Amino acid sequence: MSDETTTTTPPADAPIEPAAGDAESLHHLEQQRRDNRDAVRALGVDPYGARTPGLMSLGDALSAYDQAADEANQASVAAQKQAKKDGAGEDDLPPIADDRPRVKVSGRVVLHRDNGKLVWINLRDDSAESFQVAVSKRDCEEIGFGVAKATDLGDVIAAEGPLMRTKTGEITVWAESVRPLSKCLVPPPEKRAGLSDVETRYRQRYVDLWATPDSMRVFKLRSRLIAAMRRFLDERGFIEVETPMLQTQAGGAAARPFLTHMNALDIDLSLRIAPELYLKRLLVGGMRKVYEINRNFRNEGLDKQHNPEFTVVELYEACGDMTSVCDITEDLIRALAGVAAEAQAIEGLTLPFGELNIDYGSPFERIRYAELFEREVGFPMTDTEKVRAKANELGLKTKDDRGNDFDDILVINEVFEAVAEPAIDPAKPTFVTHYPASLSPLTRPNPDDPTIADRADLFIGGMEVGPHYTELNDPDIQESKFREQLAGIDDEESTFRTFDADFIRALKVGMPPAGGMGLGIDRLVMLLCDQRTIRDVVLFPQMRPER
């Protein structure tokens, strides 16, 4: 294509053009970027860079600036200039003092201002949104200056030089050398507005992350929150484990699983819908406190609170109960709120979530199911006639698909979900405790009242964040509950309900009494990062394939 490319390094990749079609079919913006890439090759450097030791993050480089050294340097430069003006000979000139820290940095080019003999470039990485590099024809070596001239927005480059402040006070690397690290052949988003088309943001997260600083901020905070969660649980003696994601029967929840097939054993497998039954087996095995942070998969609808794969922390504490795990959750979430507050430079533990200001600092509300029902609906849930009347008044479902009346408790729960649940103050994290036993088949009944299950659901910001249980550890009761669940449901549903005989066998071996909880981490991150949709806290949310 061009003669000079034959002299560049490495020669092998110089003349390569895209596999699909000739240059004519390329978008002109991409062609111009390819031309700039050729210009870099013509300088004798590989536009795709190489190992670059000694790099500092942009954030670290910003804090490495030394004002005293910078001022001393400026003063000595001025002094020498003055001496020259006063006619001092070369030998009499005062020496230039330069103790300015020198840094080597790299980043994505987000701004590029070419002033002719002086090129200003702003870099971005995951530690700083903007870091300025000045490339002067006088002070930078020749190749580096050429690279700076041929740089496009979106390229990745490295620069090295002393740290100084410009006239306007911006900390800057006054580059002595510049090297390319990678070429951006795809025209980047608008430099100021960034990427705002949500579809492109989800499909091309690799652009979104560097072009949209908020996006990077959220995912960095997500990472910090999960790290803090591990630290919190590890400090309290919990053991982190990984249990099967591929299961012969997907148990531990009632949800539609994804199905697949294993060739070697010729068996059908499901992606797990919950780790619960395996974690309980570990309690049987003698782990006193276990947790797992991992993905669950549910083959159901997707909306702004549901992604088909979602991250959950599930935790079990031997010899604990619903209340003890609620306490752990409350302490954990308060600790995470502290991490989120610090990261967002917020004083205190009240964090914004859309219009809400959610108070994580005060003790979480705890209210019994029956109490909340009566408070919000106006009469006790035991008054089943009134409950049914209310359900009809609200137009709620009171019959199953075959036309049979729902059990009282199902109608009660319909009314509860329609009236009581929405009345929970979304700005106050709230545990709803003591659910009706028949709604929670895997939960141990309350010792004083067997119609009540020791289960508590945590609500924050109008979202269900996770359940807390006193776990059932009597194998005979568990077995009959499994059977009850399987009875009287239609064929389609029964496909997704399981009777896990090995789990019963494990309980027969003896599981200590236990408290267990599960938290939807994506939803928790939404709350703590003030993001209204799960797609903004999942790096690659599920999308329909592009065509």
Next chain:
RNA sequence: GGGGGCGUAGCUCAGUCGGUAGAGCAGUGGACUUUUAAUCCAUUGGUCGGGGGUUCGAGUCCCUCCGCCCCUACCA
């Protein structure tokens, strides 16, 4: 599943009553050694999501398909 909205240059968007497509940024050429969304001069760039229809004429109206978003329904 039902309802509503959106899709126009690489990006962010405007486009009136149906009259033959615009801006800013980016890009290209030129000037410029302390700029800050650099500035100044000149300038390229479009299958208006795809297909069909109505019309003398469609970005605009109708049908259909694709994709995304919101509401609603379903969902431990």
